[in-house]
Amino acid sequence: MSQVVDRRQSVSSSEPHDLPTLPGTPLRDSDIREGRVLTERWDPDLRYAWDTGIAISRYLQGLKEGKLLGSFCSTCERLVVPPRIVCEQCFRPMREYLPVKDTGTVNTFSISHVAWNAQPIQTPDIPAVIDLDGASPGIGILHKLGEVDPNAVQTGLRVEAVWEPARKRKGAITDIRYFRPLS
């Protein structure tokens, strides 16, 4: 247990906001470029190989066959995508895999003009959350939109999957090239 003595008389009211400057030494890019400060660099050599698991293996197999699979919880009766072996809400096993449709509704979207490193890209990406027909309400997946004028995209837009041809599918989310407005 702490042996703190009474310090109320010895400490003046400390107000860091009245201090002229806080500690910290901001650097400019030129400080590094022109060698005014020394730096050390390291490029890691790391690779990862993920096993896809029980449920996502089924999902990927479904994609290869040109269908979207969800898993069904017999307790809360939700059909969710992507499939999982446990319902996170009921914490009961999900053992039944059922197909949902490859059509759906845009729940939300963005028109992205930058890559992951915040650098500009030429053709904007249109990521979207697509609520899939046949899944429970509000169950969406992340994918991209294509064959669409970015200005025409809005929440509620009805869309359909554009699949890679069967011979090119390899069991990956990219077996769906993108979703486009329902014809």
Add this chain to the structure above:
Amino acid sequence: MGLRDVAVVGAGLTKFMRRSLETGRELAFEASKMALDSCGLTMDDVDCVVIGTAPDAFDGVHMKGEWLADGAGGWRKPVMRGYVGGGTGVFSPIQAWYHIASGLFDVCLVVCEEKMSTCQPHPQGAFLTIFDHTTERALKPNLLWIFAMEMQRYMTTYGISERDIARVAVKNKRNGLDHPATQVGADITVDDVMNSAVMSWPVKRLDVSPTSDGAVAMVLASDRVARRITDKPVWIQGVGWSLDTQYWANRDLAYPTYLEKAARMAYSMAGVKEPRKEINIVEPYDPFDYKELHHLEGLQLAPKGGAPQLIIDGVTERTGNMPSCPSGGLLGVGNPIAAAGLMKVSEIFWQLRGEAGKRQVPGTPARGLAQAWGDLMQVGTVIILGNEPSSR
């Protein structure tokens, strides 16, 4: 509940900087020393240390908490590092709170540090690993997507305009001008936000907080010890936290339910029955301008879709009835992730003591709330501070 009362008795911080000469450990030391000096303690008086810092991947250092510990006073002490992404800066004082409330310790030093500049070419590269490795990463996502899509869903659900959301960036950047740690305080207009480069629509450059280096530290003490350290202890009245599902595309993106859960836990502990009347000052987490509004609603401080009206009416200005982000927040001071959350808690501490200098809100606020948010847009962390111990 059989818990002891716990108070904040001191706080300190470094500047927030785009890139600092100091290492993370050095930043942690500067903030820790200032926090200890502010209440006249030394490490001999401190029983345990809680360290908050976000992904190891930023620093390229494995077990970053341990790496920071020598600069955070952790030598031969009980040390704990907790991590809930962006929620860490408020989660860390919660951990310190239960270390002390439980009766196990009397004095705890909380140190939150972040140095994002190390990660090249951009710290967003480290964030990409948050997306599901099999079902999402193959789509080559960037981190902004999820925030842009949440903002769009929020706007569409409630009919909120980009211009009204931009008011938050204007307010917070102006408030930030008065914060001595500021990296990005500025006097800008709604038009400036609207005309700034579109990154991932509807997110524009001035809707977003920067990446930053910096550290914040805070000293917490038990009831009997706090009253010997200071005449102005600031009491922790309530804490709450909650985690939603990682299946983010299965969630209602228009409303942060996880935050409502966290807030209700904290209000219950603090004996707060009508948050809008009983919370005088609030520091909601604002890495994006729409998030301040989203979070005010999750915190039950505005009805669903109703937070924009608060800023239109001036309620959330420093001079308003419920000042929000009087510090300047992440948009106006900066966003060294874990440190930014603890900066919000320290702002409530200084405001309730009447020591916030140029940022001091008028009147005598008696109770304030700080909140942070993180992981895959899925965690809410909430702490309520007051001039009196909780009435529980």
